[in-house]
Amino acid sequence: MTDSTPHSSETPASGPAVGQDEWVARHAERRLIRGGPLAPMEERLRAVPWWVWLTLFVGVMCLLPAVTASGYVRRVAFDTVLYMMLALGLNVVVGWGGLLDLGYVAFYGLGAYSYALLDSDQFHVHLPAYVAIPVVVVIGAIAGFLLGLPSRRLHGDYLAIVTLFFLQLFQTIATNGDSIFGHNVTGGAFGIFTVKPLHAFGHNLVVQHQGVFAVTYYFVALGFFALIYVALRFVNLSRTGRAWRSLREDPLAAEAMGMPVNALKLMSFAFGAAIAALTGTIFASLSASVLPLTFYFVLLITIYTMVILGGSGSMRGVVLGALVIGPLLELLRDPNKSRIIFYVALIGGLVFAFRRSRRLGIVVAATLAFGFVCHAIAGALHHSWIAGSADGGLQHVVSYWLIIPKHLAGWIPPVSYVGVICVALVLTLVHGRLRLVLLPPTLYLAAFVWDNVMLTQPDPARYIVLGLILIALMIIRPNGLLGERRVEIV
Amino acid sequence: MADKRLEIKGVSLNFGGLAVVADLDIDVNEGEIVSVIGPNGAGKTTLFNLITGIYRPDAGDIVLDGKSLVGLQPHQISQRGVSRTFQSLRLFLNMSVIENVMAAAYGNTHAGVFRSMLRTPGMRREEREIREFASQRLAFFGERLMGYRWDQPAYSLSYANRRRLEIARATATKPTLLLLDEPAAGMNPVETHEIAELIGRLRDEGGYTILVIEHDMHVVEGISDRVVALDHGVKIAEGTFDEVATNPRVVEAYLGTKAAATK
Numbered sequence: 001m002t003d004s005t006p007h008s009s010e011t012p013a014s015g016p017a018v019g020q021d022e023w024v025a026r027h028a029e030r031r032l033i034r035g036g037p038l039a040p041m042e043e044r045l046r047a048v049p050w051w052v053w054l055t056l057f058v059g060v061m062c063l064l065p066a067v068t069a070s071g072y073v074r075r076v077a078f079d080t081v082l083y084m085m086l087a088l089g090l091n092v093v094v095g096w097g098g099l100l101d102l103g104y105v106a107f108y109g110l111g112a113y114s115y116a117l118l119d120s121d122q123f124h125v126h127l128p129a130y131v132a133i134p135v136v137v138v139i140g141a142i143a144g145f146l147l148g149l150p151s152r153r154l155h156g157d158y159l160a161i162v163t164l165f166f167l168q169l170f171q172t173i174a175t176n177g178d179s180i181f182g183h184n185v186t187g188g189a190f191g192i193f194t195v196k197p198l199h200a201f202g203h204n205l206v207v208q209h210q211g212v213f214a215v216t217y218y219f220v221a222l223g224f225f226a227l228i229y230v231a232l233r234f235v236n237l238s239r240t241g242r243a244w245r246s247l248r249e250d251p252l253a254a255e256a257m258g259m260p261v262n263a264l265k266l267m268s269f270a271f272g273a274a275i276a277a278l279t280g281t282i283f284a285s286l287s288a289s290v291l292p293l294t295f296y297f298v299l300l301i302t303i304y305t306m307v308i309l310g311g312s313g314s315m316r317g318v319v320l321g322a323l324v325i326g327p328l329l330e331l332l333r334d335p336n337k338s339r340i341i342f343y344v345a346l347i348g349g350l351v352f353a354f355r356r357s358r359r360l361g362i363v364v365a366a367t368l369a370f371g372f373v374c375h376a377i378a379g380a381l382h383h384s385w386i387a388g389s390a391d392g393g394l395q396h397v398v399s400y401w402l403i404i405p406k407h408l409a410g411w412i413p414p415v416s417y418v419g420v421i422c423v424a425l426v427l428t429l430v431h432g433r434l435r436l437v438l439l440p441p442t443l444y445l446a447a448f449v450w451d452n453v454m455l456t457q458p459d460p461a462r463y464i465v466l467g468l469i470l471i472a473l474m475i476i477r478p479n480g481l482l483g484e485r486r487v488e489i490v
Numbered sequence: 491m492a493d494k495r496l497e498i499k500g501v502s503l504n505f506g507g508l509a510v511v512a513d514l515d516i517d518v519n520e521g522e523i524v525s526v527i528g529p530n531g532a533g534k535t536t537l538f539n540l541i542t543g544i545y546r547p548d549a550g551d552i553v554l555d556g557k558s559l560v561g562l563q564p565h566q567i568s569q570r571g572v573s574r575t576f577q578s579l580r581l582f583l584n585m586s587v588i589e590n591v592m593a594a595a596y597g598n599t600h601a602g603v604f605r606s607m608l609r610t611p612g613m614r615r616e617e618r619e620i621r622e623f624a625s626q627r628l629a630f631f632g633e634r635l636m637g638y639r640w641d642q643p644a645y646s647l648s649y650a651n652r653r654r655l656e657i658a659r660a661t662a663t664k665p666t667l668l669l670l671d672e673p674a675a676g677m678n679p680v681e682t683h684e685i686a687e688l689i690g691r692l693r694d695e696g697g698y699t700i701l702v703i704e705h706d707m708h709v710v711e712g713i714s715d716r717v718v719a720l721d722h723g724v725k726i727a728e729g730t731f732d733e734v735a736t737n738p739r740v741v742e743a744y745l746g747t748k749a750a751a752t753k
């Protein structure tokens with residue numbers, strides 16, 4: 001949408017012509033009116049070409065190492081770039097091709113393992129990057145093509161099952177590959193841990209510099225990301241990209257309009273797989289090791305969440321999704337940051353739900369009051385019930401309000417956990433005043449569970465957050481943040 | 491008579507024992523507009539699905555320009571010059587109006603995926619041509635599709651304009667034989683009249699041979715060179731509109747419906 005001048009501006013005000021969708025024709029005009037004073041700026045932003053945004057984005061990402069010297073932050077940024085690449089690849093298959101591919105991470109794994117075999121001490125093969133990378137990409141594409149062959153006539157659930165089977169197959173081979181006809185190929189469950197960094201012309205790409213994550217790898221990943229982004233953008237706006245999207249919209253119509261649907265599906269599989277394999281190369285060469293379990297459901301779900309959150313089908317969207325989810329999962333590892341995210345999300349959710357109405361104030365006040373009362377009662381019953389705050393920081397502040405027992409009796413976690421789910425379910429069933437009354441105890445219970453149960457087990461908690469994000473998204477914006485596929489209302 | 495473009499020879503199709511099309515013979519000549527009429531469930535849409543390769547006939551042959559279409563995949567049949575619209579609109583709703591039309595140019599364009607990735611000059615030229623071509627297809631509808639911005643998503647179109655867009659998309663495969671499935675369904679009288687005119691223009695200016703399914707007898711009367719009436723998958727009458735409309739079997743098939751009262 002570059003040209004924003006409405007087509008029908010010359011239409012006289014005498015009213016719409018018969019059969020003409022005036023309402024639709026004046027879409028752009030109305031957007032201007034609604035936009036108020038910010039609208040002209042929005043229009044101007046809209047007119048900025050995509051490559052300017054891309055350059056800006058990559059530029060800002062490049063500045064990150066200048067802002068922080070922390071190896072940890074840089075590593076998280078690097079992982080996020082890998083996530084962005086993976087999300088772009090999945091977007092080809094899911095967002096454009098409309099194919100529910102649950103075997104996607106197997107191609108990532110395949111790429112990582114292929115590189116590991118092409119440049120490690122496993123078989124003492126050491127190919128330079130400019131040979132290894134193209135070879136791995138081709139291997140990925142061929143594997144995608146092969147998976148597509150039996151699957152091309154399937155769609156929906158059936159396709160999902162077959163591709164899931166493929167992921168399992170990959171796992172099995174990788175885990176048991178330490179004795180294929182007596183040869184140790186994949187290193188079994190322990191993987192291959194002698195993978196060399198990318199190297200060319202006798203130079204190694206430094207992984208660590210004085211024990212800290214070296215930033216060169218980050219730049220290499222960013223370079224590949226930009227390359228993939230540009231290439232995919234060009235493909236998307238070509239006949240192939242249009243055909244992919246047509247096939248997502250309506251395979252039968254696409255076929256009847258002269259598009260070879262089966263071949264296009266294979267191509268889409270191969271494309272996604274090649275991108276995943278390329279990303280796998282970078283990952284393996286950086287990690288110096290590959291393990292089977294890295295490439296499993298958790299990662300699959302994470303990438304899907306990114307794609308769905310950002311908006312399946314939109315390249316900017318899935319990059320944004322990766323940019324949000326990647327660091328978020330990292331932050332959630334740390335209980336204190338997790339806590340901050342929880343309360344920010346809670347307050348944000350409340351503001352969104354009540355939109356600054358008076359009820360927002362009532363609910364917040366009631367929740368606070370409810371908490372203080374519970375806290376006082378618990379404290380009066382036994383001191384140890386409220387003596388559990390150890391983390392300092394936000395938890396210390398919160399501990400004046402929230403019950404944080406010193407010792408958590410064994411029955412408390414499951415009961416409170418199930419309790420919060422039940423109350424939340426009840427909340428969706430009741431309406432009006434009852435809901436308003438039930439909300440404060442629910443929020444309090446949720447906070448209790450989060451602080452006492454979830455934060456002691458960061459790992460499941462992180463993925464529960466992913467689930468919650470998806471649920472919230474389903475309710476608020478089913479097409480994702482920047483999704484281009486809209487839910488049709490006719 | 492004129493050259494035969496399409497010959498349907500003794501075609502039959504069963505769905506689980508139910509004969510949906512039975513031993514059907516229809517010829518369509520070059521430059522002709524043939525209407526297919528018949529009550530609901532007569533097998534008209536199924537006939538289109540057979541011609542375009544979505545279903546494969548159980549018996550009989552479908553021949554286009556002397557070559558059989560049976561066994562070809564729909565996209566191959568499209569490449570042979572057959573294109574269609576769908577009764578239950580099947581647009582690419584989440585793509586823009588012009589992209590719907592551009593997408594249908596797939597079969598007669600060539601830029602491969604690697605050339606697209608590199609955006610070679612040849613690919614860019616072809617892309618410009620596709621866009622130009624698609625604009626022409628849309629411009630065929632004059633004012634109607636002009637009021638829109640072509641970069642708006644197709645789902646923002648009204649029902650009638652979706653039908654027009656489907657026709658525009660069908661012509662973008664560069665067909666010679668056009669199959670229109672109830673093009674005037676859901677349109678108001680003014681628009682219905684327009685569509686009838688448009689079908690005439692498609693033949694005269696576009697040079698397409700047209701097979702059209704239509705329930706509106708005014709449209710059928712206005713445009714048809716020849717009318718074929720189906721009932722329960724069997725051809726019950728064929729000839730000029732007047733011949734078919736007065737045919738006792740047709741009147742019987744339509745008995746109780748308004749259409750039977752037109753003559």
Ligand SMILES: Nc1ncnc2c1ncn2[C@@H]1O[C@H](COP(=O)(O)OP(=O)(O)OP(=O)(O)O)[C@@H](O)[C@H]1O
Pocket residue numbers: 505510528529530531532533534535536537577
């Ligand atoms: N895929 C299918 N499976 C089973 N039966 C089918 C299938 N497609 C069509 N039929 C049946 O075939 C018969 C003819 O259907 P068809 O859609 O061709 O009718 P039509 O003449 O186009 O009717 P209408 O005027 O309502 O569009 C109907 O009885 C329908 O139920």
Ligand SMILES: [Mg+2]
Pocket residue numbers: 534535536577
């Ligand atoms: Mg029909």
